[in-house]
Amino acid sequence: MAGTIPAPAESAASVIAIRGATRHYGTVRAVDGVDLDVARGEVFGLIGHNGAGKSTLFKMMLGLIPVTAGDIRIDGAPVAGSGFRAVRRKIGYLPENVVLYDNLTGLETLQFFARLKGAPAQECIPAMERVGLTQAAKRRVREYSKGMRQRLGFAQALLGKPQILFLDEPTTGLDPEAIREFYVILRGLKAEGVTMILTSHILAEIQERVDRLAIMAAGKLQAVGTVQALREQMDLPLWFHVRLAPEDFEQVRTVLGNLPVTAVEAREDHVAVQCRRESKMLVMQALASLGAKVLDLHVHEPSLEDVFFGFSD
Amino acid sequence: MELRQIGTLAGKEFWDRIRNRWVLAVALVFTVFALVIAYFGGAQQGAVGFRSIEFTIASLVSLVIYLIPLIALVLGFDSIVGERERGSLDLLLSMPITRFELLLGKYLGLAAALTFSTVAGFGLVAVVLSAQLNLTALFHYFGFMASSVLLGLAFLSLAVMVSVFASDRTRASGLAIALWFFFVLVFDLLLLGALVVTGGKYGGEIFPYLLLLNPADVFRILNIFALDDVRTLYGLATVFPRALAEPWLLGLVMFAWIAAPLGVAAWRFRR
Incomplete structure (x- = not known):
């Protein structure tokens, strides 16, 4: 298949290595025998309908949901292992429909998460600037619009200069201009060598911006590859x-x-x-x-x- | 364990309660109640004004035993399940912290808020009354304050446990209220009922020890047995085993009541 970038075999280059990851809820297989490698510096997209299992897989990669069977390693460390704390310092996570604390100001929110991540407090103001929230830094999150919350959530994910970013539906609630700005930031991060894995339901949007993507349905990865390779494969x-x-x-x-x-x-x-x-x-x-x-x-x-x-x- | 992270989590919980004036409100409630009891507690007997520290503490104990468990349960029932229901728990758990650190941080922050309001509320009363109290009386009053703090911490621990087990906030609040009913209202009645039914013939001597299974009763015993006058007032001096009147032993039981529910919560939350 011409133009296919094959998934790297298990190697030092794999930042995320998933082997047979499975999660059962009773008889329901939410995630069913997923194998996946994401290379360092790669921008990887995960798409699928609601209920396809992509959010569950996302949370399994972050160690938030334990695997029923299989193995997930981030930077060589098992997600459930004791060495995972060190790995988590390298991770930034933006949950889908991020929920922050209404009673804190934007800046206080970042300061709180910076302390939890062990990131220097001086990073907070530049992070606010990066997502265009400088003017709103001293306002309470209660007064933020949905788009502003999403941007603040993204700023939070950038604290501690993460090497791996997990972005779950990152552009939800953003207006077209903000979406454009978001992908400009993403390009900058890619240039810095940050590995990113993101989900989206807007396929046209993700198509232009990922190196490879996986299509998920019924708990399984139906196909993995570049957009071009997937077209050919189909x-x-x-x-x-x-x-x-x-x-x-x-x-x-x-x-x-x-x-x-x-x-x-x-x-x-x-x-x-x-x-x-x-x-x-x-x-x-x-x-x-x-x-x-x-x-x-x-x-x-x-x-x-x-x-x-x-x-x- | 990373103390810095635990401190960050605890600090947020504490300052949230300072900022939304929860601490101020609870401290005021304690101050007002304590002052009213100290000055008007004897009104039924036709006397108004401060009578004695023993009398004041005995009255306060009856009040605090209802109030503090309720306040602690209301404070803590939301701690974990609230984050889960709002959707902020996943983000917290993605941080480089363990689940135990998260639980402990939350507990310590809420505990600090509760302790601060209790000490500030009753402490203010101690300042107001200080002119009329001698050193022994002050000592007894501080004992009462310390045991009130422990009582609050024990019920806060139960509340956090409820918050870990419950699947949603509604259930958590229901469970918290059920615990309050059980420990504050039902438990003693059950013991009393059992004593009456058996006519006190069987196992009468173990009944005092059964009181240790209820932190509210431990609190009551701690305060009543510390004061000879109060003991006489309650007519309990003869029926209660002396061994149980050791403050250090009761204090230890109270610490167990703080540690055990928190331990169960940590065990459950880990999975």
Whole structure:
């Protein structure tokens, strides 16, 4: 598979190493035999419908929910082991719909978490600046909007200069401008070599910003890879939209009829041709042979949504 | 164990109670009640004004035995289950702290708030009364204050245990109130009932020891047996085994009542 970045085998480069992680609730397998490696410095996305098990897996990685079976290591240390305190100092966590303390001011909130993390108090004000909350630092969280709380939660996750960031639906409640700013910060962190694992239900948003992603459904990782690799793995057909003069429609049908295409449909002002990925170049060449008859050409690759729904159905 | 982290957690709980004026309100309640009892406690007998420290303490004990367990349970029932229900527990647990440190930090912070209000509230009364108290009386009064603090800490420990076990806040508050009813109202009645039913024939001598199974009773014994006059006042001097009247032994039992529920809570919370 061209373009696939294979998941690294268990190696020193794996910051997160999950082997057969399983969590049962009675007879329900919320997480079922998950294997996953995330490399140092990688930005990894986890997507899935509600109830797919991604939040449970997230909490298992943080040691908040114990595994029924299997093994999860962060930076080589088992999440449930006694050495995990040292690992936790390297971790930043932004929970989904973060809940902070209404009676504290934004700055006091950060000071509280900085002390718990053992991070220097001087980090708090720069962290407020980084997420654009300097003006609101002395206001109580009670008066914060949902977006401001989310930003404060993110600032909290950045305390102690974490090497691994766990971000659960980090852009919930943010307006488009704040989402853009959020990903600017994320790019900066990636440049610093921070490993990030984030979940999102907005696939288009995550698609552009992760190195690799995993699609989760029914407690299992259905697929892991780059967006490109997942598309290829699913082998979803692609569409050519070919604009022609209506009188040329029949000739094109004849030319394409000899090729391994899966569908040819005459639309209002164009012909839509569906084919498998391996036939893509053959179809391209055939269309090129038509010369000036082709007025315009548009290739529609399957989107991540198509891949996502393909896996989770 | 990391004392810094425990201190941070405890500090937050304590300052939260200072800021929302919980400490002030409880201290005021104690001061007002204690003053009213000291000056008007004898009104039924037709006398108004401070009578004696023994009389004041005996009256205060009857009040405190209801009030402090209730205040402590209300203070603590929310401590863990509240964080869980609001959704802030996961973030706390993702910090580099152990679950035991979290539990202990929360307990110590709430304990500091409760201790501070108790000492401030009753201490203010001691200052007001100090002109009328000699050294022995002051000593007895401080004994009463110290035992009140222990009583509060024991019920706070029970409250934190409830908070770990309960699945939601509503259940936690129900359990806390049930514990209050049991220890403050029902327990003595049950013992009394058992004594009456058996006509005191069987096991009468172990009944005084059964009182140790209730921190509220331990508190009562601590205060009553410290004072000869009060003991006579209650007519208990003859029926109670002398061995149980040792303040250090009762104090030890009280510490067990603080440690045991907290230990159970820690065991449960670890899983």
